[in-house]
Amino acid sequence: MDNSETDGFATVRSSLPTLPLxxxxxxxxxxxTRLxxxxxxxxxxxxxxxLRTRPEVMKWTSAGCIDKDIEKTREVLNRFLPPNDTATLNYAICLKSTGELIGQGGCHLYRAKHGWPEVGYMLREEFWGQGLATEFLGAWLQFWGRLPRTEREIRVQKAMVTDEGRVPEQLIAIIEPSNGASQKVLLRSGFEPFREFTEADDKLVAFRFFPSK
Ligand SMILES: CC(C)(COP(=O)(O)OP(=O)(O)OC[C@H]1O[C@@H](n2cnc3c(N)ncnc32)[C@H](O)[C@@H]1OP(=O)(O)O)[C@@H](O)C(=O)NCCC(=O)NCCS
Known part of the structure; x- marks a missing residue:
């Protein structure tokens, strides 16, 4: 069952990065140091x-499969290029030593269907296991935390908030419970798991980060 469709929504007050980004x-x-x-x-x-035609990488993403052709990739990339760039905060992740693009990451949905901004990241698998995703996320979160904020009312899924009324701002990451590498990256970067749910028959875990804490 797709819980996201049946969960109720609440209107809360919170700060969020000011739009346009x-x-x-x-x-x-x-x-x-390296990126x-x-x-x-x-x-x-x-x-x-x-990057997006690597099955080992893409199976962990919300797409779940590789791009069928370069036109599909172009469509995805266009979401992060002008005129769409000020609605998201997704970056190219490159090696500092060579400039080679090895991944991408950042806020790809602002706001996601649960109501909060959502962060994600992916690296080509030959670069896994060297601490690079943790290095990326630490730097990106610092930048995200320093963006100017606006206080406003937002609609969020009730299961995605701790309280009613004024609530602390959240940044969400959603992964599969079996994604051990990503789980470790998130925990090391200050995220906490808080909700397990099922969407389109996939078991998922939501992690949250409080930029103001
Ligand atoms: C998730 C991803 C970005 C991690 O990249 P990375 O650079 O290898 O991550 P890091 O090296 O910073 O940290 C990963 C940690 O998890 C550990 N790890 C790897 N596989 C693991 C597993 N199955 N279970 C538990 N821990 C695991 C690594 O050993 C490492 O820990 P260590 O530094 O203590 O050795 C990369 O695996 C990836 O691109 N995956 C596909 C896309 C994806 O899953 N994106 C996340 C969804 S938002």
Missing amino acids: PSNSERPTLTT LIRPLQPTDLEAIYV
């Missing part, structure tokens, strides 16, 4: 296609 041309490149986290650009199409 910084455009690709305004937002900074973030650097870490260059830069705005996506149209010329990333080929590299994103390589």
